[in-house]
Structure formats: structure tokens, C-alpha cells
Amino acid sequence: MRLTLRQLEVFNALFDAGSVSRAADRLNLSQPAVSVALGKLEVDIGFRLFHRDRGFFAPTSEALLLRDEVQQGVAALARVEERAREIRKGGVGSIIVASNGAMAYSLLPRVMAEFQRDHPETRIELRVHSSRRVAAWVGSRQIDIGLIDAPVPAAGLEAELVQMACVVIMRADDPLAACKEVGPSNIAERAFIAVTGDHQVDRQVAHLMAQHGAELSYRASSYFYAIGRALVAAGGGIAIIDPVNGTAELGDGVVARPFRPTVVHDLAVIRPKGQPMGLAAERFHARLRAALTPYRMGGGAGQALDAGLRGAATPSWS
Missing domain, CATH: 3.40.190.10 (Periplasmic binding protein-like II)
Incomplete structure (x- = not known):
């Protein structure tokens, strides 16, 4: 059985849209093309994915079980296509960073903007989701860097613990x-x-x-x-x-x-284990670690907080 990207895209579109016509519009395909792709997918995997009722497509229980894996497969294939385009055009590449809510508002936007001032050719995507989902993305190598609450809820990751005094x-x-x-x-x-x-x-x-x-x-x-x-x-x-x-x-x-x-917030900066980063991601990772340094407990971080130092990259007490 060899599934194609088009089959997975049709599955996702039908799952979200609920009808062949809306799925066809979303994918910019004809309705017959969507129907053919779905039919072949169901034949290939050996079971029905949708209940048909007067033009409405409702996912079967088997389709619900497949949903997460299909989404991850589409995302991984899209990542391959993106990398190939970057290689063809000689671009430095792109970075995908994901975080739970803790660092997504006041830290990462600043780090991203500062990084892109120095590296305008690099595109950065920021995703925000739960720590568990971010860890799963990193573990399946769909993203480059994750920031989550510790402890890390998955194996197969390299994690750096950053402890902060709340x-x-x-x-x-x-x-x-x-x-x-x-x-x-x-x-x-x-x-x-x-x-x-x-x-x-x-x-x-x-x-x-x-x-x-x-x-x-x-x-x-x-x-x-x-x-x-x-x-x-x-x-x-x-x-x-x-x-x-x-x-x-x-x-x-x-x-x-x-x-x-002291009340401690435990942050983990995670990356795929045993997977070398691209140059752009390595540079961003270094910039991110530097931005976190003033907030770390102990050493310069704790001293900076207790001394009440001010500055763009250093926490300040008003």
C-alpha cells in the first residue's frame, strides 16, 4: 500500500469540510477528482472512511482514529517540499518554533524580530499549542525548536531546563x-x-x-x-x-x-534528539538561549533580577 499526498489532502479536506463540493473548492480540484482520490484511498487502506448521507460526509470511527496520523503525515510531506524549494533557490531556509502560551507573547516575538533584523532571508513560523502537542511535534521532527513546561512529556528529545523565579x-x-x-x-x-x-x-x-x-x-x-x-x-x-x-x-x-x-517556573527548551539543526535553526537557538539568560535562576540571571537591573533584554522591577 502506497498512499499519496493528494489522498491525505483529500481526507483532511473532507474531514474538515463535510462535503465533496467544499473539499474540492478548498483543494482547487474538480469534484470527480476528489471522489476518485477518496475511493482509491478507501480501497488502499481496506475500510470506509466516511458515511455518505445526501451529499454530507461524516467521518467513521476509523477515520477519527486516523486523523492525527494523517495530519502529521501531511505536515511532514509539506516540510519536505518546503526544504526542497529552499535548496533549489539557494535560500538559507526556514525555522519552525513552537511554544505553549508561557513564552509565546513576551519573549518569542521579540527574539524573532531581532533575529530577522540580522537574518532577513530567514522565514520563521511560530506555533502555539499545549506542551504535549509541542513535544510530539519536536519528537516527530515537524518543528525545529520547542518551548514547553517541564517535565518533558515525551522521550527522544534533547531538553535544556531553564528555571525562573516567579x-x-x-x-x-x-x-x-x-x-x-x-x-x-x-x-x-x-x-x-x-x-x-x-x-x-x-x-x-x-x-x-x-x-x-x-x-x-x-x-x-x-x-x-x-x-x-x-x-x-x-x-x-x-x-x-x-x-x-x-x-x-x-x-x-x-x-x-x-x-x-521562591516559586519556580520550569521551562524546557527542546529539540529532536540526535538530529543536527540547520544553520538558521542553530543561529536562532543560540539567540533564544541568550534571551533566556537574564531570567535564569542563579548566576547572572538571579543577580540581575534581585539587583533590579533595567534594559530591553533584562527583566526590570517597576
Whole structure:
């Protein structure tokens, strides 16, 4: 059995569109061509993929089981075609970076823009998804570099751990902003914005509050650190988030203070194991590591945070 890219594209288009006519429009094919490709695919794999009902195509349970693998196959083949085009035209290439929400808002856009100022011939694609999906993409070599929450949820990856000391954020007019640093007793009974309620940071905060006999008043959860910050800016309460999003100077009236005892955000920078990077990806990886250095716990990173140093690439306390 030899499946073709066209068959997989037809499967995906029908899965999403639900009809031959809409799938044909999406693929810029004739309706007979779509029907023929689907028929041959079903013959080749040996079972029906869609229920037909008055022109509507509903995926069978077998099609649902195949969906993820087909998507990965199409993405991998598209990656091969892209590489071939780059080789033909002599271009330096492209980079695909993926992240969960933590680094996708305040860090990666800046790193990408700075990198492309120096390497305008390089195209960079940023994908945002869950840590588990990003790890799967890296493991199947669909992307070059991933940034996820540790621990890494998959084998076959090279991972570098970056530990960051989280900060507590509040509006500049909040009485808490007068503190040089903040502890559990300072935030007891305050309106508090969690990450998910069960995130690694949420669990650490809950443990520390319990140790100090203090309680939080949970008002909301945000899933993304950047959204948590937006909620704080809107007057929704206070939050404990990573220093990248917490200390970014956005002009939104939010300030950050160190939280003691330390709450740690564990970030993993991952890449395919045993797979040499292309030149463009290697350069970007080095730029990314440099951008993360000021936020690392210990060494220059911790010293920079505690000293309150300011700068474009260095976290600052307002």
C-alpha cells in the first residue's frame, strides 16, 4: 500500500469540510477528482472512511482514529517540499518554533524580530499549542525548536531546563506595590488569579500558603500568563507568574515584585534528539538561549533580577 499526498489532502479536506463540493473548492480540484482520490484511498487502506448521507460526509470511527496520523503525515510531506524549494533557490531556509502560551507573547516575538533584523532571508513560523502537542511535534521532527513546561512529556528529545523565579504582579496603585518583596502573608485573602488551578506554579503557591497558614481568595484562572497579566491590569486582582511576562514593560500599569519563598517556573527548551539543526535553526537557538539568560535562576540571571537591573533584554522591577 502506497498512499499519496493528494489522498491525505483529500481526507483532511473532507474531514474538515463535510462535503465533496467544499473539499474540492478548498483543494482547487474538480469534484470527480476528489471522489476518485477518496475511493482509491478507501480501497488502499481496506475500510470506509466516511458515511455518505445526501451529499454530507461524516467521518467513521476509523477515520477519527486516523486523523492525527494523517495530519502529521501531511505536515511532514509539506516540510519536505518546503526544504526542497529552499535548496533549489539557494535560500538559507526556514525555522519552525513552537511554544505553549508561557513564552509565546513576551519573549518569542521579540527574539524573532531581532533575529530577522540580522537574518532577513530567514522565514520563521511560530506555533502555539499545549506542551504535549509541542513535544510530539519536536519528537516527530515537524518543528525545529520547542518551548514547553517541564517535565518533558515525551522521550527522544534533547531538553535544556531553564528555571525562573516567579514574580507577583499587581497594579501600580495597589498598596502591595510599596513592598520591596512579597510573601504569603502579604497576599492572604487577596483576590488572586491562578494559572489553571493545577499548574506547577499554582501547586507551589498553594503549598507555600498552607505552610504559612494563609489562604488565597481565588477569583479567576487564566491558562496563559499573559492573560493573567491582562486580568491584573484590568483590576481583577493579583497573580504570580513567570518573570518574562511579569517584568515585561508593556505600559499597562502593572508592576512586579519578587515573591519569597521562591516559586519556580520550569521551562524546557527542546529539540529532536540526535538530529543536527540547520544553520538558521542553530543561529536562532543560540539567540533564544541568550534571551533566556537574564531570567535564569542563579548566576547572572538571579543577580540581575534581585539587583533590579533595567534594559530591553533584562527583566526590570517597576
